[in-house]
Amino acid sequence: MAQRQPLIAGNWKMNLNHLEAIALVQKIAFSLPEKYFAKVEVAVLPPFVDIRSIQTLCDGDKLLLKYGAQDLSAHDSGAYTGDVSGVMLAKLGCSYVTVGHSERREYHNEDDATVNKKVKAAIKHGVTPIFCLGEQLDVREAGRHVEHCTDQLVAGLKGLTAEQVRDVVVAYEPVWAIGTGKVASSADAQEVCAALRVKLAELYGEDVASAVRVLYGGSVKSGNIAELVAQKDVDGALVGGASLDADEFAKLCALAAGGPLP
Numbered sequence: 675m676a677q678r679q680p681l682i683a684g685n686w687k688m689n690l691n692h693l694e695a696i697a698l699v700q701k702i703a704f705s706l707p708e709k710y711f712a713k714v715e716v717a718v719l720p721p722f723v724d725i726r727s728i729q730t731l732c733d734g735d736k737l738l739l740k741y742g743a744q745d746l747s748a749h750d751s752g753a754y755t756g757d758v759s760g761v762m763l764a765k766l767g768c769s770y771v772t773v774g775h776s777e778r779r780e781y782h783n784e785d786d787a788t789v790n791k792k793v794k795a796a797i798k799h800g801v802t803p804i805f806c807l808g809e810q811l812d813v814r815e816a817g818r819h820v821e822h823c824t825d826q827l828v829a830g831l832k833g834l835t836a837e838q839v840r841d842v843v844v845a846y847e848p849v850w851a852i853g854t855g856k857v858a859s860s861a862d863a864q865e866v867c868a869a870l871r872v873k874l875a876e877l878y879g880e881d882v883a884s885a886v887r888v889l890y891g892g893s894v895k896s897g898n899i900a901e902l903v904a905q906k907d908v909d910g911a912l913v914g915g916a917s918l919d920a921d922e923f924a925k926l927c928a929l930a931a932g933g934p935l936p
C-alpha cells in the first residue's frame with residue numbers, strides 16, 4: 675500500500691487584496707515550523723493576480739509552502755478573453771490547480787466534459803489538478819450521493835492513462851457543506867472517499883488507487899480536521915474560509931500533521 679502524504683490546500687476563492695495575500699503567505703510560512711512540512715504538504719490557492727508575488731516570495735525565502743491557482747483554461751493559448759492557461763500557470767511555478775469546483779460548475783456552467791478537458795490541460799503542463807466533485811443536498815437526501823460522485827469521477831478522468839491518474843488529486847466536496855458551517859461527518863466523508871478509491875481501483879488498478887490522494891472539503895476547520903484525516907481514505911482537505919486566517923490555517927495544518935500545535 676502506497677504511503678500517501680496528506681495535502682492541505684487553502685482555496686482563498688475571490689478574497690483578500692494584494693497586500694493581505696502576501697501577508698497571509700508570510701504568516702502561514704513562518705507560523706508553521708519546518709518539521710510539519712515533512713509530514714503534510716501545504717498549499718495556498720490565491721486569485722490569479724496574487725500568484726506572481728507569491729512565487730517571488732516563495733522562491734526568495736525558499737518557503738516550503740506550495741501554491742497554485744483556482745482554475746485554468748482548457749486551451750493553451752488563443753482568443754479566449756479573460757482566461758488563463760496551464761502554460762501560464764506552469765511558468766508561474768504553480769504546483770496545483772483546482773478544476774471543477776462546484777462554484778465553477780454552478781456560476782460558469784462547467785459540465786463534466788469541460789472539467790475533463792481542464793484536467794487534461796493541467797496534466798499536460800505539469801500542474802497537478804485538484805479535481806473537485808460532490809453532490810448537492812437533494813442528491814444526498816435521495817441517497818444517490820455515492821453514485822453521483824463516482825459518475826463525476828469517471829467523467830472527469832475520461833481518456834487519461836493510469837499513469838496520469840496516479841498524479842491527480844481528487845477532492846470530495848459535498849455542495850451542501852461548502853461555506854455553510856455544516857461539515858459532513860467523518861463517516862460521511864470516509865464513505866464517499868472510500869467509494870471513489872474503489873472506483874479508481876476498478877478503472878486503473880489497485881496500485882494507482884492506493885497512490886491517489888483523496889481530499890475532503892466543506893467547512894473544514896481546526897476543530898474537525900483531526901477526525902477527518904484520521905479516516906482511512908481521507909488524505910487531507912481543501913479548505914475555504916478557514917484558510918484565510920493564518921493562525922487558524924497553521925493550526926489546522928499542524929493538526930493534520932499529527933500535532934502538536936506550533
Ligand SMILES: O=C(CO)COP(=O)(O)O
Binds near residue numbers: 775854893914
Ligand atoms: O469550497 C471549499 C474549498 O474549495 C470549502 O469552503 P469552506 O471551507 O469555506 O466551506
